[in-house]
Amino acid sequence: MSIEQREARQPWILLTPALTAVLLLLIVPLMFIVVYSFWLKSAAGADTPGFFLDNWQETLTDPFYRDILLNTLKIAAITTIVCGLLGYPAAYFIARSKGNKAVLLVLLMLPFWISYIIRTMSWINILGVSGALNAAMLWLGVIDEPIQMLYNETTVILGLTHFLLPFMVLNIFVSLDGIDTNLEDAASSLGATRWQGFLQVTLPLSLPGLAAGGLLCFVLAAGTYITPVILGGPRDAMFANLVYEAIIRQLDWPLGSALSLLLLAVLGVLVLIYNRYLGMAQLAKGLG
Amino acid sequence: MGWRLIRIYTILVYLFMFLPIAVVVLLSFNANQFGSFPMTGLSTRWFETLWNNDAIMRAFRTSIVLGLMTAAISTVLGVLASLALVRYRIPGRNLITTLLIAPILVPEVVLAVALLLFLNFLNFGKSFTLLLAGHVIFTLPFVILVVQARLVSIKRDVEEAALSLGASPMQTFFAITLPLLMPAVAAGGLFAFTISFDDITGTLFWKPGGIETVPTQIFSMLRNSISPEINALGTVMIVLTVGLPLIGAAIARTLATRSGA
Numbered sequence: 001m002s003i004e005q006r007e008a009r010q011p012w013i014l015l016t017p018a019l020t021a022v023l024l025l026l027i028v029p030l031m032f033i034v035v036y037s038f039w040l041k042s043a044a045g046a047d048t049p050g051f052f053l054d055n056w057q058e059t060l061t062d063p064f065y066r067d068i069l070l071n072t073l074k075i076a077a078i079t080t081i082v083c084g085l086l087g088y089p090a091a092y093f094i095a096r097s098k099g100n101k102a103v104l105l106v107l108l109m110l111p112f113w114i115s116y117i118i119r120t121m122s123w124i125n126i127l128g129v130s131g132a133l134n135a136a137m138l139w140l141g142v143i144d145e146p147i148q149m150l151y152n153e154t155t156v157i158l159g160l161t162h163f164l165l166p167f168m169v170l171n172i173f174v175s176l177d178g179i180d181t182n183l184e185d186a187a188s189s190l191g192a193t194r195w196q197g198f199l200q201v202t203l204p205l206s207l208p209g210l211a212a213g214g215l216l217c218f219v220l221a222a223g224t225y226i227t228p229v230i231l232g233g234p235r236d237a238m239f240a241n242l243v244y245e246a247i248i249r250q251l252d253w254p255l256g257s258a259l260s261l262l263l264l265a266v267l268g269v270l271v272l273i274y275n276r277y278l279g280m281a282q283l284a285k286g287l288g
Numbered sequence: 289m290g291w292r293l294i295r296i297y298t299i300l301v302y303l304f305m306f307l308p309i310a311v312v313v314l315l316s317f318n319a320n321q322f323g324s325f326p327m328t329g330l331s332t333r334w335f336e337t338l339w340n341n342d343a344i345m346r347a348f349r350t351s352i353v354l355g356l357m358t359a360a361i362s363t364v365l366g367v368l369a370s371l372a373l374v375r376y377r378i379p380g381r382n383l384i385t386t387l388l389i390a391p392i393l394v395p396e397v398v399l400a401v402a403l404l405l406f407l408n409f410l411n412f413g414k415s416f417t418l419l420l421a422g423h424v425i426f427t428l429p430f431v432i433l434v435v436q437a438r439l440v441s442i443k444r445d446v447e448e449a450a451l452s453l454g455a456s457p458m459q460t461f462f463a464i465t466l467p468l469l470m471p472a473v474a475a476g477g478l479f480a481f482t483i484s485f486d487d488i489t490g491t492l493f494w495k496p497g498g499i500e501t502v503p504t505q506i507f508s509m510l511r512n513s514i515s516p517e518i519n520a521l522g523t524v525m526i527v528l529t530v531g532l533p534l535i536g537a538a539i540a541r542t543l544a545t546r547s548g549a
Contacts, residue, residue, distance in 0.1 A: 010457075011376035015384065018369035018428060022387055025425040026399060029406035036405055086301050093298040104302075111305055113529045115486050117503045117510075118522040122308035124514045125315055132311055165305060194290065223395030225489045230510060240397040240489070247401055248493065260401040267395055 030264075037257035047254055055258040065242065065259070069266070072239040075153065076221035079160040083168040083217045084210060086161070091172035091209075096181075108173075111166045120159050120230050127155065151233040159231040160221045167220070168213035175209025176202070208278055215274050219267050239263050313526065316519040334520035344521060347505035351485050354416075354501065358423040358484040363477040365424070366431030367469070371461075373432075374439040392429045399426060400493035414496040422494045423484040430483060431476035438472030470543050478536045482529055 037055050040048040059065055094104045111119065126132050127149040134146040149155070179202060187197035225240035232238075237245075243263065246256035319329035338344060369388060373381065391399060400422065407418050442465065450460040466473075488503040495504060502525065509518055 011372035011378045014368040014372035014376075015378075018365040018388055018432070019384070021365060021425060021428065022390060025403055025421055026391055026394065027387070029402035030394070030398075032406040032409065033402045086304070089294050090298045090301040093294045104298075107302060107306075110530060111309075113482060114309060115503065115506075115522070115525050115529060117486075117488055117506050118312060118525055119309065121506070121510055121514060121518065122312045122522070124510075125311045125519070126308050128514065162305065162308065165301070169301075219395065223397055225397055225492070226507070230507075240395070243397050243401060244492070247404070253405055256401055257405065260398045263395060264398045271393055 033257040033260060036254055037261055039254045041252045041254050052254075055255045058255065059258040059262055065262075068237060068242055069239055069262070072222055073266070075157060075160070075238065076218045079157050079164060079221045080168075080214050080217040082157065082161050083165050084214060087165055087168035087213065088172055088210065091169045091176055094169070094173050095176035105173075108166055108169055116163060117226060117230075119163060120227055123155065123159055123162070123231060124150065150231060151236075153232070153236050156228050156232040156236050156238075159227045160224060163227065164217040164220055167216045171213030171216065172206060172209045175206045175212075179205045211274065211278055215270065218270065222267055223263065309526065312519050312522045315516065316523040318516060318519075320516075334516045335524075337517050338520045338524070341517065343500065344502075344505055344517075347500040347502045350499060351501040351503075354419060354423060355481040355484040357420055358427055359477040359481040361420075361424045362427045362431045362480040363473060366428055366435055366476055366480075367473060370432055370435040370439050371465075374436055375444075388432055389429045391426045396426065396489045397493075400490040403490075404493050414494060416496070416499065418496075419491065419494045419499070422490045423487060426487075426490065427480035427483050430479050434476040434479060435469065435472045438469060438475075442468045471541075474536060474539065474543070478532065482532075485529065 036047075038051050038053070040050065040052045040054060042048050094101060094108070097104065124131065128134070129146045129148055129150075133149065134143075137143045138146065183201050183205075184194075184197045187201050188194060192200065222238075223240055224238060225244060228236045228238045228241060239259070240263070243256055243259050246252050246259055314327070316334055317330045317332065318327045319331035319333070320327055372378065373385060373388075378384070403422050403425070404414070404418070407413075407421070412418055446468070447460050447464050450464050451457070455463065485501075486503060487501075488507060491501055491504055492507070495501070500508070502521070506518055506521060509515065
């Protein structure tokens with residue numbers, strides 16, 4: 001074998017373990033559940049292989065599934081908007097502050113290291129019947145009896161916002177930090193007010209970061225399983241809860257496959273649209 | 289005026305992020321027998337109950353072993369792949385990068401279902417191996433992103449100098465590239481460990497009956513309302529997951545200064 005041939009083979013040897021893992025543990029399994037979604041669940045024993053449209057018909061026409069899918073998308077959308085509204089000014093402040101930028105950034109990264117389930121359940125300490133807020137209101141005499149503020153759609157959105165806000169702030173910060181501050185100065189020297197300068201120069205330039213943060217928030221919120229179980233009531237199930245129900249409780253794996261693929265398709269379309277207009281590079285910036 | 293408003297707004301946003309966590313830590317030292325408000329004093333009794341809780345201690349050991357194995361495998365796979373992507377010109381580079389990052393683009397529930405059903409079809413049912421395979425696949429992209437970013441900043445000149453002085457590619461890797469890459473390897477490994485340690489969604493699908501990780505243990509305890517023990521466990525986890533990366537960062541910095549990078 002010549003040296004050139006060996007040179008050409010080296011990168012593939014290096015890539016083989018990782019590529020094999022991704023193909024074997026993600027790509028092939030995804031193709032497998034496409035096939036599986038056309039099988040039928042048997043009352044006893046192994047599922048029946050074949051080409052049945054029953055699961056897809058149920059997934060796509062049952063109003064129960066449709067309502068929960070729409071509700072999931074609604075919750076994800078509200079969460080994303082709230083994250084954007086809370087996150088943008090904060091990211092702007094971090095990007096433009098001089099003294100304590102490093103401290104603010106380290107603090108912003110901290111939640112990524114703190115357990116998701118701990119952060120989610122921490123709201124029970126605040127809003128629960130014997131939580132901080134009730135204790136404070138009882139002490140102040142605002143209420144006579146503790147009120148239940150937990151286990152509804154609002155608390156699900158609250159929990160998701162708390163979990164996803166750092167992703168949003170970080171992504172907006174990355175794009176704001178890359179904008180030359182001279183541009184704003186130039187705008188104001190040409191007679192624009194500070195607000196006009198922000199609206200016409202800074203905001204448009206930071207939109208890619210806002211979009212990247214928004215996509216991450218939306219996709220992560222729409223796929224969430226834990227938050228509605230811990231902070232939601234019996235009626236606040238989201239789509240991932242349906243998948244868990246089908247796969248783990250009812251052991252209806254063909255139906256569970258179809259439901260998973262529907263979720264993947266809906267969120268996949270969003271990712272593709274995003275990729276078409278903005279490209280994946282922006283996302284990698286925020287993650288790296 | 290506008291700036292002051294933004295400052296106050298930012299402080300409120302940070303309070304929103306950290307106040308609930310601070311309350312977890314505060315309540316874990318609560319002497320009140322129900323562990324709720326009003327606080328009656330400070331005590332460490334919940335940490336003692338925690339220490340004596342066999343189920344939680346077992347979950348801790350499982351999570352640590354799983355996290356370490358995940359970190360080791362993901363880091364090796366990730367470093368090798370990053371080397372290929374950054375150091376060689378290969379056809380289809382974009383497609384390969386997209387494939388390797390794909391596990392974070394697919395919702396975790398979907399990934400969990402696909403892997404569970406496929407490996408079950410191959411007669412690898414719910415088991416520790418399935419759990420490990422799952423954790424490796426969704427931590428791998430993070431390791432690759434971290435290591436790649438660092439690798440780009442290491443100049444080829446140093447490696448080429450070693451090669452031109454007669455070192456083999458293997459020797460060059462171990463004597464030059466790896467030491468320079470060490471901070472990224474450490475960061476990637478730590479990242480993989482933390483993500484694995486914290487995972488719950490995939491883990492709930494993959495774990496066999498009888499095996500609990502720390503998050504799934506907390507999850508099952510939460511079903512019967514919040515107990516002060518969980519707050520104590522939360523405090524321990526915050527100390528571990530915030531403390532460990534800080535120590536890791538310190539080590540990485542020492543390594544980086546020593547290697548002169």
